[in-house]
Amino acid sequence: MDQEIIKLSPYAEEHRFSRFELIRWWDQNKLSRSRVMVIGAGALGNEILKNLALLGIGNIVVVDMDRIENSNLSRSVLFRESDCGRYKAEVAAERARDLYPKLKIKPLCVNAITDLGMGFFFWADLIIGGLDNREARLAINRNSFRAGKPWIDGAIEVLNGTLRVFQPPDGPCYECTMSEIDWQMLQARRACSLLNRDEMLSGKTPTTPTISSVIAGIQCQEALKILHGIESIGGKGYIFNGRNFDNYIVEFKRKTECYSHETFSPxxxxxxxxxxxxxxxxxxxxxxxxxxxxxxxxxxxxxxxxxxxxxxxxxxxxxxxxxxxxxxxxxxxxxxxxxxxxxxxxxxxxxxxxxxxxxxxxxxxxxxxxxxxxxxxxxxxxxxxxxxxxxxxxxxxxxxx
Ligand SMILES: [Zn+2]
Ligand SMILES: [Zn+2]
Missing domain, CATH: 3.10.290 (Structural Genomics Hypothetical 15.5 Kd Protein In mrcA-pckA Intergenic Region; Chain A)
Known part of the structure; x- marks a missing residue:
C-alpha cells in the first residue's frame, strides 16, 4: 500500500456506500442516524454485528455478559484466539468498529435480563436478538413491548434456523408464540434454583457458522426494512430447514391472555x-x-x-x-x-x-x-x-x- 492510496482514503470514505445508494429506496443517512441494540454477542451476534457495521448503521449497543472461550472461535467471525478470556461484547464492539470506523458502539457486559436498564429499549429504534434461551427471549420481548419497539429474534440449531419479527403495539409477541412445551422447558429451568441461573442459561446448542450467517443475514435484512419503514414480516416467522431446504412462513396469532403486551406509558x-x-x-x-x-x-x-x-x-x-x-x-x-x-x-x-x-x-x-x-x-x-x-x-x- 503506498502513500498515494492512503491519502485518497477520505474520498474512499465518501464513496463507501455508493453501491447501496444504487438501490432506489436506500437512505444511508437514515441508517447512519439509526440506533440498534444487539442482545447476545455469540455466534448469531457476531454475524449480526458484522452485517450492521458493513451496512453503516450509526449507533449500536451490544449486550453480552460472557467471556470468549476457545469453543466460540469456530463460529465467531469477530473473535481471535488471543481474545480468549475477554468479554464478548467488548471484543465484538472493537472489531465492528474496525469494519466501520465511524460506527458508534457501546458494549455492555451485563446480564440482559436483570442488569439492562429499560432506557436502552426506549433509546433504540429496534432490537435484534442473538439469544440461545427462552428466558432471555421472554425478557427482551416484554421490554421491547413495554417500550413499543420492534424486535427481531433469531434461533439456530445444527443446520436449521428460525427468524421471528415482533412489532408492538398491535401484533403478536414472542410469548404469544410459545407452546406448552416451551413453557415446560422454561419452568424446568426456573425450578432449579434462583441462584446461579446464568450457568443454566448458557445453553450448549449445537450450531454451525453457516446457519448463523444465514439467519443473521435475514435478521439484518429485516432490520433494514424496518429502519427504512418498508413492510417487514412483522408478526410472522420464517422457518428454514437447512437439510432439505424446506422453508416457509408461519403467521402468529396474538393471544388474548398473553402477559407481555404491557406498555410503559405514560x-x-x-x-x-x-x-x-x-x-x-x-x-x-x-x-x-x-x-x-x-x-x-x-x-x-x-x-x-x-x-x-x-x-x-x-x-x-x-x-x-x-x-x-x-x-x-x-x-x-x-x-x-x-x-x-x-x-x-x-x-x-x-x-x-x-x-x-x-x-x-x-x-x-x-x-x-x-x-x-x-x-x-x-x-x-x-x-x-x-x-x-x-x-x-x-x-x-x-x-x-
Ligand atoms: Zn403476546
Ligand atoms: Zn445459618
Missing part, C-alpha cells in the same frame, strides 16, 4: 441519577403524583438478603439476581444454604429506604413504576443517560401513547 422523564436518587426520594415523587398510598415496582426482582432457616441468621445483601451465586448463599454462621429474600416492590417501610436505587441492584437508565391501586405512572431515570450512552447519539424522543 412515561415521565426524571432528570435523576440512580447513583444518587434514594428509594425514599423516588417514593416521594410517586406519592406526589399518585397519592400517599403509592408504592414502587421494578421490572425484575432484586436480592435483598439471605435468611438462614437453620440458625436464624439474617443478612442484608443488595444485588441484582445476576450478581449472586450459590457461594453467596452459604450461611457464615452454620454453613447451610440460606433462603434468598427477593422483591420487586417497595412501600417505604423498608429499613433501606435511604439507599440510592443503584445500591439496591437496580440497573442504571432503568424505568421505575409508581402504583396506587389502578393508577400507574412510569419514571425513566434519565439522569443516567449521558453517562451510560457515552459517545452514542443520546438524544431521546419518546412517543407517548
Amino acid at each position: 412515561l415521565k422523564i426524571l432528570d435523576c441519577n440512580s447513583n444518587e436518587l434514594k428509594l425514599s426520594e423516588m417514593l416521594k415523587i410517586a406519592k406526589s403524583d399518585l397519592g400517599e398510598d403509592a408504592a414502587l415496582e421494578i421490572k425484575e426482582d432484586v436480592l435483598l438478603g439471605f435468611n438462614c432457616t437453620e440458625c436464624g441468621e439474617k443478612e442484608q445483601f443488595f444485588s441484582s439476581l445476576a450478581g449472586v451465586t450459590e457461594k453467596n448463599a452459604i450461611c457464615k454462621k452454620c454453613g447451610k444454604i440460606r433462603i434468598p429474600e427477593i422483591s420487586h416492590a417497595f412501600y417505604g417501610n423498608e429499613n433501606f429506604v435511604e439507599l440510592p436505587l443503584r445500591k439496591l441492584g437496580i440497573p442504571p437508565f432503568d424505568v421505575i413504576s409508581g402504583r396506587n391501586g389502578e393508577k400507574i405512572q412510569y419514571y425513566l431515570l434519565d439522569g443516567d443517560r449521558l453517562e451510560i450512552l457515552e459517545s452514542l447519539d443520546s438524544e431521546l424522543t419518546i412517543e407517548q401513547r
Whole structure:
C-alpha cells in the first residue's frame, strides 16, 4: 500500500456506500442516524454485528455478559484466539468498529435480563436478538413491548434456523408464540434454583457458522426494512430447514391472555441519577403524583438478603439476581444454604429506604413504576443517560401513547 492510496482514503470514505445508494429506496443517512441494540454477542451476534457495521448503521449497543472461550472461535467471525478470556461484547464492539470506523458502539457486559436498564429499549429504534434461551427471549420481548419497539429474534440449531419479527403495539409477541412445551422447558429451568441461573442459561446448542450467517443475514435484512419503514414480516416467522431446504412462513396469532403486551406509558422523564436518587426520594415523587398510598415496582426482582432457616441468621445483601451465586448463599454462621429474600416492590417501610436505587441492584437508565391501586405512572431515570450512552447519539424522543 503506498502513500498515494492512503491519502485518497477520505474520498474512499465518501464513496463507501455508493453501491447501496444504487438501490432506489436506500437512505444511508437514515441508517447512519439509526440506533440498534444487539442482545447476545455469540455466534448469531457476531454475524449480526458484522452485517450492521458493513451496512453503516450509526449507533449500536451490544449486550453480552460472557467471556470468549476457545469453543466460540469456530463460529465467531469477530473473535481471535488471543481474545480468549475477554468479554464478548467488548471484543465484538472493537472489531465492528474496525469494519466501520465511524460506527458508534457501546458494549455492555451485563446480564440482559436483570442488569439492562429499560432506557436502552426506549433509546433504540429496534432490537435484534442473538439469544440461545427462552428466558432471555421472554425478557427482551416484554421490554421491547413495554417500550413499543420492534424486535427481531433469531434461533439456530445444527443446520436449521428460525427468524421471528415482533412489532408492538398491535401484533403478536414472542410469548404469544410459545407452546406448552416451551413453557415446560422454561419452568424446568426456573425450578432449579434462583441462584446461579446464568450457568443454566448458557445453553450448549449445537450450531454451525453457516446457519448463523444465514439467519443473521435475514435478521439484518429485516432490520433494514424496518429502519427504512418498508413492510417487514412483522408478526410472522420464517422457518428454514437447512437439510432439505424446506422453508416457509408461519403467521402468529396474538393471544388474548398473553402477559407481555404491557406498555410503559405514560412515561415521565426524571432528570435523576440512580447513583444518587434514594428509594425514599423516588417514593416521594410517586406519592406526589399518585397519592400517599403509592408504592414502587421494578421490572425484575432484586436480592435483598439471605435468611438462614437453620440458625436464624439474617443478612442484608443488595444485588441484582445476576450478581449472586450459590457461594453467596452459604450461611457464615452454620454453613447451610440460606433462603434468598427477593422483591420487586417497595412501600417505604423498608429499613433501606435511604439507599440510592443503584445500591439496591437496580440497573442504571432503568424505568421505575409508581402504583396506587389502578393508577400507574412510569419514571425513566434519565439522569443516567449521558453517562451510560457515552459517545452514542443520546438524544431521546419518546412517543407517548
Ligand atoms: Zn403476546
Ligand atoms: Zn445459618
